[in-house]
Amino acid sequence: ERSATGITEQLTEIGFDSGRMKTGTPPRVDGRSLDYSLMIPQPGDEFPEKFSYLDTAVLKTQRDCHMTHTSKEVHELLKEGFDRSPMFNGRIKSIGPRYCPSIEDKIHRFADKESHQIFVEPEGWDTVEVYVNGFSTSLPEDIQYKALKSVKGFENVKFFRPGYAIEYDYFPPTQLKHSLETKIIENLYFAGQINGTTGYEEAASQGLMAGINAHLKINELPPFTLKRDEAYIGVLIDDLITKGTEEPYRMFTSRAEYRTLLRQDNADLRLTPKGYALGLASEERLRSMEEKERKSNEFIDFFRSTSFNPDDMNSILQEVDSSPVKQADKMYKVFSRPRVRMDHMLQLKEVADYVKYNELNREVMEQAEIQVKYSGYIEKEKNNADKLQRLENIKIPDSFDYSRLKSLSWEAREKLQEIRPVTISQASRISGVSPSDISVLLVFLGR
Numbered sequence: 458e459r460s461a462t463g464i465t466e467q468l469t470e471i472g473f474d475s476g477r478m479k480t481g482t483p484p485r486v487d488g489r490s491l492d493y494s495l496m497i498p499q500p501g502d503e504f505p506e507k508f509s510y511l512d513t514a515v516l517k518t519q520r521d522c523h524m525t526h527t528s529k530e531v532h533e534l535l536k537e538g539f540d541r542s543p544m545f546n547g548r549i550k551s552i553g554p555r556y557c558p559s560i561e562d563k564i565h566r567f568a569d570k571e572s573h574q575i576f577v578e579p580e581g582w583d584t585v586e587v588y589v590n591g592f593s594t595s596l597p598e599d600i601q602y603k604a605l606k607s608v609k610g611f612e613n614v615k616f617f618r619p620g621y622a623i624e625y626d627y628f629p630p631t632q633l634k635h636s637l638e639t640k641i642i643e644n645l646y647f648a649g650q651i652n653g654t655t656g657y658e659e660a661a662s663q664g665l666m667a668g669i670n671a672h673l674k675i676n677e678l679p680p681f682t683l684k685r686d687e688a689y690i691g692v693l694i695d696d697l698i699t700k701g702t703e704e705p706y707r708m709f710t711s712r713a714e715y716r717t718l719l720r721q722d723n724a725d726l727r728l729t730p731k732g733y734a735l736g737l738a739s740e741e742r743l744r745s746m747e748e749k750e751r752k753s754n755e756f757i758d759f760f761r762s763t764s765f766n767p768d769d770m771n772s773i774l775q776e777v778d779s780s781p782v783k784q785a786d787k788m789y790k791v792f793s794r795p796r797v798r799m800d801h802m803l804q805l806k807e808v809a810d811y812v813k814y815n816e817l818n819r820e821v822m823e824q825a826e827i828q829v830k831y832s833g834y835i836e837k838e839k840n841n842a843d844k845l846q847r848l849e850n851i852k853i854p855d856s857f858d859y860s861r862l863k864s865l866s867w868e869a870r871e872k873l874q875e876i877r878p879v880t881i882s883q884a885s886r887i888s889g890v891s892p893s894d895i896s897v898l899l900v901f902l903g904r
Contacts (some may be wrong), residue, residue: 465626477551477557481593487615494854495610496523510725538600554705627653629763630697636670636680655705685840713814753824758791848882869894
């Protein structure tokens, strides 16, 4: 596949900064040529979850992945081609994903390791193609083939496509607004690898936000943004805009300071009303979410207001090796204990009757259990987010001249002038901007 040229040159002529990054991919092979009996099965979840919050069917049948390992022999075969690997011999000089090193990198950097894991992943139900995860490489095809044939279970492997490397241009994302519109050219939006990210979900989420904002812009409506305490998309875009990236950016949960609020069980509660307001979520979806929220809250209130019989509760507490109770109390108090789960509470007749009468499904019960178990942590994070929101509400004028503020550090002036944050909160997250610099800004803005 030939590379596309010309667009980068045109954009840099206009004034954009650009850089280079690299990524690699493993071979795709014919699953019928593999011997799975020599590998370790990696089954899916016992109770698979759904991506959809609508009444869709739960997956009943799953396909296992499998695990195997490289060996000293495999490593020696791969080393024969190191001088012909563009990712390894210096032909490709740019930076690749930190957490997805090529097999060449792994062998070189972890020379003391005699083997590395390989995950054998079927590409889907209607294909025999298999993705050899952990064997990302840019080595010549003959070396890949010879080395992979020496991996246990791959003795008769047939290739569909060898692994390969790609080097590509990106534009440092500090040149964007939070709407993903470029600061230099109005109505031009960047999304995906062009912003220095890697990964399908990262690209898809940016495309979604850029598309929403392009639509809002042509209809003369204000841009749509998600805050750091509202969605991982908000964390992703805010990190890119305020901090930039010098290596392919991946969205790890550890990047978010409000992880207790950004859970998969409450994604519908957080984002469905926003989707509905934009015209992206149907009224059916909104009503379904509201019913789940109502039933969860009512179930929590039931635990807060209903007392238990000490004898009934103690039989459960003995089962989970938790201290017995001496007198009747509200169910909520005991349910908050670490080892007491919803399954245990359902042994109480009052709880079982409530669930049956109100026709509560597993999602509602899970939501109620999480809210009970983590209420203290959730409340603490909400308070922290509210404090940050106060700084988020203090806007910085578009034309603000930072060079006038001599009390700012030289580094802060330079970074603020380059990134041009929209709010004080965003300014506080820029690398090189100290708390004292934020105080200077607050004073100057009359706060």
